[in-house]
Amino acid sequence: xxxxxxxxxxxxxxxxxxxxxxxxxxxxxxxxxxxxxxxxxxxxxxxxxxxxxxxxxxxxxxxxxxxxxxxxxxxxxxxxxxxxxxxxxxxxxxxxxxxxxxxxxxxxxxxxxxxxxxxxxxxxxxxxxxxxxxxxxxxxxxxxxxxxxxxxxxxxxxxxxxxxxxxxxxxxxxxxxxxxxxxxxxxxxxxxxxxxxxxxxxxxxxxxxxxxxxxxxxxxxxxxxxxxxxxxxxxxxxxxxxxxxxxxxxxxxxxxxxxxxxxxxxxxxxxxxxxxxxxxxxxxxxxxxxxxxxxxxxxxxxxxxxxxxxxxxxxxxxxxxxxxxxxxxxxxxxxxxxxxxxxxxxxxxxxxxxxxxxxxxxxxxxxxxxxxxxxxxxxxxxxxxxxxxxxxxxxxxxxxxxxxxxxxxxxxxxxxxxxxxxxxxxxxxxxxxxxxxxxxxxxxxxxxxxxxxxxxxxxxxxxxxxxxxxxxxxxxxxxxxxxxxxxxxxxxxxxxxxxxxxxxxxxxxxxxxxxxxxxxxxxxxxxxxxxxxxxxxxxxxxxxxxxxxxxxxxxxxxxxxxxxxxxxxxxxxxxxxxxxxxxxxxxxxxxxxxxxxxxxxxxxxxxxxxxxxxxxxxxxxxxxxxxxxxxxxxxxxxxxxxxxxxxxxxxxxxxxxxxxxxxxxxxxxxxxxxxxxxxxxxxxxxxxxxxxxxxxxxxxxxxxxxxxxxxxxxxxxxxxxxxxxxxxxxxxxxxxxxxxxxxxxxxxxxxxxxxxxxxxxxxxxxxxxxxxxxxxxxxxxxxxxxxxxxxxxxxxxxxxxxxxxxxxxxxxxxxxxxxxxxxxxxxxxxxxxxxxxxxxxxxxxxxxxxxxxxxxxxxxxxxxxxxxxxxxxxxxxxxxxx
RNA sequence: GGGGAAUUAGCUCAGUUGGCUAGAGCGCUUGCAUGGCAUGCAAGAGGUCACCGGUUCGACUCCGGUAUUCUCCA
Numbered sequence: 039x040x041x042x043x044x045x046x047x048x049x050x051x052x053x054x055x056x057x058x059x060x061x062x063x064x065x066x067x068x069x070x071x072x073x074x075x076x077x078x079x080x081x082x083x084x085x086x087x088x089x090x091x092x093x094x095x096x097x098x099x100x101x102x103x104x105x106x107x108x109x110x111x112x113x114x115x116x117x118x119x120x121x122x123x124x125x126x127x128x129x130x131x132x133x134x135x136x137x138x139x140x141x142x143x144x145x146x147x148x149x150x151x152x153x154x155x156x157x158x159x160x161x162x163x164x165x166x167x168x169x170x171x172x173x174x175x176x177x178x179x180x181x182x183x184x185x186x187x188x189x190x191x192x193x194x195x196x197x198x199x200x201x202x203x204x205x206x207x208x209x210x211x212x213x214x215x216x217x218x219x220x221x222x223x224x225x226x227x228x229x230x231x232x233x234x235x236x237x238x239x240x241x242x243x244x245x246x247x248x249x250x251x252x253x254x255x256x257x258x259x260x261x262x263x264x265x266x267x268x269x270x271x272x273x274x275x276x277x278x279x280x281x282x283x284x285x286x287x288x289x290x291x292x293x294x295x296x297x298x299x300x301x302x303x304x305x306x307x308x309x310x311x312x313x314x315x316x317x318x319x320x321x322x323x324x325x326x327x328x329x330x331x332x333x334x335x336x337x338x339x340x341x342x343x344x345x346x347x348x349x350x351x352x353x354x355x356x357x358x359x360x361x362x363x364x365x366x367x368x369x370x371x372x373x374x375x376x377x378x379x380x381x382x383x384x385x386x387x388x389x390x391x392x393x394x395x396x397x398x399x400x401x402x403x404x405x406x407x408x409x410x411x412x413x414x415x416x417x418x419x420x421x422x423x424x425x426x427x428x429x430x431x432x433x434x435x436x437x438x439x440x441x442x443x444x445x446x447x448x449x450x451x452x453x454x455x456x457x458x459x460x461x462x463x464x465x466x467x468x469x470x471x472x473x474x475x476x477x478x479x480x481x482x483x484x485x486x487x488x489x490x491x492x493x494x495x496x497x498x499x500x501x502x503x504x505x506x507x508x509x510x511x512x513x514x515x516x517x518x519x520x521x522x523x524x525x526x527x528x529x530x531x532x533x534x535x536x537x538x539x540x541x542x543x544x545x546x547x548x549x550x551x552x553x554x555x556x557x558x559x560x561x562x563x564x565x566x567x568x569x570x571x572x573x574x575x576x577x578x579x580x581x582x583x584x585x586x587x588x589x590x591x592x593x594x595x596x597x598x599x600x601x602x603x604x605x606x607x608x609x610x611x612x613x614x615x616x617x618x619x620x621x622x623x624x625x626x627x628x629x630x631x632x633x634x635x636x637x638x639x640x641x642x643x644x645x646x647x648x649x650x651x652x653x654x655x656x657x658x659x660x661x662x663x664x665x666x667x668x669x670x671x672x673x674x675x676x677x678x679x680x681x682x683x684x685x686x687x688x689x690x691x692x693x694x695x696x697x698x699x700x701x702x703x704x705x706x707x708x709x710x711x712x713x714x715x716x717x718x719x720x721x722x723x724x725x726x727x728x729x730x731x732x733x734x735x736x737x738x739x740x741x742x743x744x745x746x747x748x749x750x751x752x753x754x755x756x757x758x759x760x761x762x763x764x765x766x767x768x769x770x771x772x773x774x775x776x777x778x779x780x781x782x783x784x785x786x787x788x789x790x791x792x793x794x795x796x797x798x799x800x801x802x803x804x805x806x807x808x809x810x811x812x813x814x815x816x817x818x819x820x821x822x823x824x825x826x827x828x829x830x831x832x833x834x835x836x837x838x839x840x841x842x843x844x845x846x847x848x849x850x851x852x853x854x855x856x857x858x859x860x861x862x863x864x865x866x867x868x869x870x871x872x873x874x875x876x877x878x879x880x881x882x883x884x885x886x887x888x889x890x891x892x893x894x895x896x897x898x899x900x901x902x903x904x905x906x907x908x909x910x911x912x913x914x915x916x917x918x919x920x
Numbered sequence: 921g922g923g924g925a926a927u928u929a930g931c932u933c934a935g936u937u938g939g940c941u942a943g944a945g946c947g948c949u950u951g952c953a954u955g956g957c958a959u960g961c962a963a964g965a966g967g968u969c970a971c972c973g974g975u976u977c978g979a980c981u982c983c984g985g986u987a988u989u990c991u992c993c994a
Contacts, residue, residue, distance in 0.1 A: 352991070353921085420990075453992045454925045482993085485923065489994040492922040829978075830941085837941060857977070877939085890977040894939045901939095902977025 053100035080132030094136035119332035122297030127339035129285035137276035175210035175222035347692030379414035424457030445477015513545035518597035552633035605637035608747035669722035821913035
């Protein structure tokens with residue numbers, strides 16, 4: 039039996055023998071593509087070749103690609119692990135031909151692709167031909183697309199006719215999206231059923247019918263059309279082959295297993311889970327078995343994504359990772375009854391298994407494991423809090439004699455406290471309650487619609503202005519050039535309307551590698567248009583404007599905002615100096631995990647497992663400033679990737695580098711980095727470097743924010759001015775912080791003394807008032823106008839008197855700052871014997887008389903108002919109640 | 921990007937229609953008890969109720985904004 043690694047290797051060797059270049063997998067996390075968070079197919083990294091944005095360096099390519107799918111018609115996250123053949127992360131084996139209109143013999147098309155796929159499956163992998171079925175596009179009358187006659191003819195040469203199935207547009211016409219490259223495809227399916235079953239129903243009747251044993255393993259797409267926004271198709275000048283074969287499925291077929299999880303792709307992980315949890319994997323449909331499959335699947339997705347630089351977070355791609363991880367935690371928590379972090383223990387197993395194919399994980403097992411453990415801990419804490427909340431909800435439901443947890447409550451538990459709905463269901467069941475599923479779904483629907491409406495984006499078709507290739511970026515050396523507008527389109531979203539413009543060549547740096555996009559102007563025919571941002575879509579540089587020039591053809595002058603670019607370059611260059619200094623001071627485990635460079639500051643995230651101490655920060659600052667003063671020339675050169683790595687250049691995990699890389703050197707013994715950003719000519723231009731802030735972003739990741747150049751100057755100026763004015767206020771003391779400490783202490787003790795004095799004063803007033811005590815019908819009555827400093831003191835005074843009189847009614851009035859304040863106190867005994875109520879007295883008698891209002895308890899109530907002339911009347915009125 | 925929530929003593933948290941002199945447990949200080957420890961008893965200190973504004977006679981409580989954190993959706 040072939041092992042999984044042998045199967046993978048045979049694929050790559052086979053296509054190498056057919057003239058293909060083997061390339062490495064692109065990172066699983068996608069950057070610079072607004073339509074995609076993760077690589078979800080082998081062709082993603084070649085998208086620009088299909089779109090015609092870029093020319094392919096090789097015409098024939100093959101690889102195995104890490105892919106991630108968590109949504110889509112056939113792969114909902116909630117389904118993974120329930121069956122035995124869907125995955126979040128999977129490997130896609132693929133071979134490609136990139137057509138070249140000028141060199142017809144370079145690539146290949148339908149006949150070769152079909153012949154080779156058959157050869158590989160039947161001769162190398164030795165799959166029984168009787169078990170294989172192929173599908174061919176039958177054509178579409180409505181869209182006027184002809185049937186695939188060439189593909190059919192090719193298949194007929196090698197496959198029996200009753201093994202050819204015709205497919206409609208849904209199954210046999212592939213599209214990249216609503217618009218863009220597309221074309222017919224031909225699929226290869228395998229029938230893995232027993233001989234007996236195959237005799238009963240022929241396999242061809244089960245193709246594309248979602249039968250778990252009759253499955254598609256390979257799809258060959260022939261890209262020959264471009265779909266425009268109005269829905270029409272136009273033929274492409276260059277035709278391409280794009281194929282994809284699910285690796286895990288292929289292994290299952292070749293190893294003759296019932297389930298992907300029984301192959302050696304997953305068996306090692308499952309054994310490890312058995313060892314940790316002390317339970318045995320049964321390969322059934324029960325919750326325990328599902329839990330095993332969920333863990334074995336999810337840990338791969340989580341580990342490789344983090345290794346490629348995407349940390350779990352509460353937004354975007356990071357949130358998808360968090361969700362996958364939490365789903366795994368839920369399963370071991372509920373069904374394997376394991377209540378501590380588990381997943382992180384599997385990282386070394388996966389890392390070892392993929393050491394040769396995807397080494398990026400094995401190179402950082404510690405880091406990935408720590409990040410995962412921290413996430414697991416955090417979620418277990420969230421679960422704890424949610425458990426408390428749901429207890430309260432259940433108590434309430436029981437008290438109200440309800441059998442049901444409302445949809446709103448269930449939704450609130452999820453939405454606000456992150457408590458998963460399946461756990462709510464489980465706990466409800468244990469308490470003989472059910473969950474209002476309809477209400478919950480409804481709330482969920484409302485939330486989804488709201489989010490969708492907020493991000494709706496309407497993109498129109500590109501409008502071609504001038505023919506030509508966009509051949510790129512000139513802005514490393516020139517910031518102002520003459521160019522031409524190639525194409526533009528309108529984009530609507532969030533109530534704003536923007537235009538995207540592509541230029542023949544441009545000095546504008548598009549946001550990437552953490553460096554923010556340039557701004558500037560575009561001038562045509564004396565009309566000046568502001569360029570407000572520059573971004574990349576794959577490798578296409580797109581300029582954003584709020585309006586378009588009235589004349590579009592002809593030469594345009596484009597110029598970058600130079601001052602802003604200078605500040606950005608300063609911050610980018612100093613980031614390199616700081617990165618090197620961090621490695622010097624903290625150690626070589628420091629590696630970049632993210633960065634943001636703009637004109638105002640730099641932000642740098644890096645792996646490090648402890649807080650960076652003040653001392654270490656100041657050593658970093660000193661080292662960087664030393665390097666600035668050395669005024670080192672910044673040397674930038676292009677070279678072969680291998681040579682650059684050999685030179686000691688730092689490459690980042692999760693970055694896709696081409697064979698020729700740009701290397702930025704600031705003193706060959708100090709800092710060498712692969713980098714596409716803009717830089718200063720000499721480090722002296724940076725001027726000065728100052729760290730503003732150090733903080734944590736995730737387990738094992740620290741963040742430093744710092745400034746240089748003008749921004750640093752501004753910061754220091756502001757700080758020293760602030761310091762000066764503080765010094766002035768304190769009459770330039772010898773020791774500033776000591777002086778402030780003294781002030782604070784003095785302020786504290788003065789406040790205490792005032793409090794004591796006021797209390798003492800009130801004692802005097804209280805004693806005077808006690809002298810004026812009248813006994814009316816066995817109740818002690820005190821009704822007086824007093825002078826007190828505050829409404830609070832009036833209340834205190836009232837309490838104080840209450841403590842000295844048992845059976846009482848007290849009315850205290852005071853004019854404080856021109857406003858009327860009244861407090862009424864009644865003893866418990868008077869409440870019952872005389873049917874008195876302080877709050878009622880305040881509301882009915884006092885409130886109207888002082889033109890105000892108030893309230894409180896039966897025993898003590900207070901009021902405030904505008905009218906201070908009616909105090910005697912109020913006292914008399916209340917007295918008469920006795 | 922769009923929602924929901926949280927922020928009260930050193931820590932974990934109560935505070936139920938706006939008015940209780942803002943509380944509990946743990947921790948801390950002091951004293952007492954015990955040969956010592958574990959501990960027990962008693963007293964005490966400790967709060968800008970995140971911050972800024974508004975409504976109100978009165979705001980921890982209601983409204984708006986800011987910051988930080990959590991959480992869901994895209």
